Amino acid sequence: MRLIRAFSFIVLLICSFSCAQNNSRQNDLKKWFESNGKIKILTTTRMIHDLVKEIGGDKVDTLPLIIGELDPHSYQLVKGDDEKIARADLIFFNGLNLEHGPSLKQLLYEKKNAYAIGDYLKETHPEEVLYLGKEVDPHIWMDVSLFAKTIPVITEALSKQDPANKEFYKERSFNLEKELKELHLSVKNILHEVPEEKRYLVTSHDAFNYFARAYLATDEEVKTGSWSKRFQAPEGLAPDSQLSLQDINFIINHLRTYNIEVIFPESNVSQNSLKKIVEAIEAKGGVIRIANCSLYADAMGKEGSRGDSYLKMLRYDAELIASNLFPQKGGILKCNE
Known part of the structure; x- marks a missing residue:
């Protein structure tokens, strides 16, 4: 009997935590759709979301499309995603064939307000993009110094969308580049102690x-x-x-x-x-x-x-x-x- 009660309590805790997460996500989504004068930005991954949020500050509302432990490689559009994509003023995605779910990939490349930051990197720093055989490696965020080189395309897109705050975005991007440089060196130092x-x-x-x-x-x-x-x-x-x-x-x-x-x-x-x-x-x-x-x-x-x-x-x-x-x-x- 005690075992059953303990098991029931654990299940209740898990359900409560899951419900709380879902409610938080729904609240974030509701706020993102509200008109408040901020630039509405959709990113595919949370890694890109963090960069955009740091550069945009309080001038933007950002929302990641692929959340939790979902696989960005195989993610397919689900109910509600079309509305998010249509609502977004700007969209930032990884590119380099990361988001290769057919429905999502096609839609992203069709949108004129969508920016593939990995493709930008491939054009500006082709020597730093890796290939496994003939297949391009999309995991650019795993090298902090390389991921930092995508900041200009984000900053430029924000400045184009909101010219009045161009200097604001420029200053924040400078600060972010400095922070990422420090992280890059820190990660390298940690691992080179091995x-x-x-x-x-x-x-x-x-x-x-x-x-x-x-x-x-x-x-x-x-x-x-x-x-x-x-x-x-x-x-x-x-x-x-x-x-x-x-x-x-x-x-x-x-x-x-x-x-x-x-x-x-x-x-x-x-x-x-x-x-x-x-x-x-x-x-x-x-x-x-x-x-x-x-x-x-x-x-x-x-x-x-x-x-x-x-x-x-x-x-x-x-x-x-x-x-x-x-x-x-x-x-x-x-x-x-």
């Missing part, structure tokens, strides 16, 4: 290539293009959990080659692929562990967590990775500690 021979990362899917190049590789590896050994993942650019025996063996060989002892799950990606790798290694008498907490990549953390903003999620990822790769320095970080 000995070079231990700075290897394996996660669920290919979301950390930019991160590895910026924060795990040596300067010489970046210069020669040999940095890619610093990161591997069993799944491709868009997670699908479909692994072949060849995929599993490739990762196992990589783990053995670089004496990697831990692999990292991601917050919005199934751990099935990682568990298959662990099972395969254990079947051969080896040992590998899955990190105690999940990294943030395609999705940010819940409100109140250490990953609930773009700046916080990158710092948290760095600290979590460093503590697992080199626990001798200060122990393994606890989830959202």
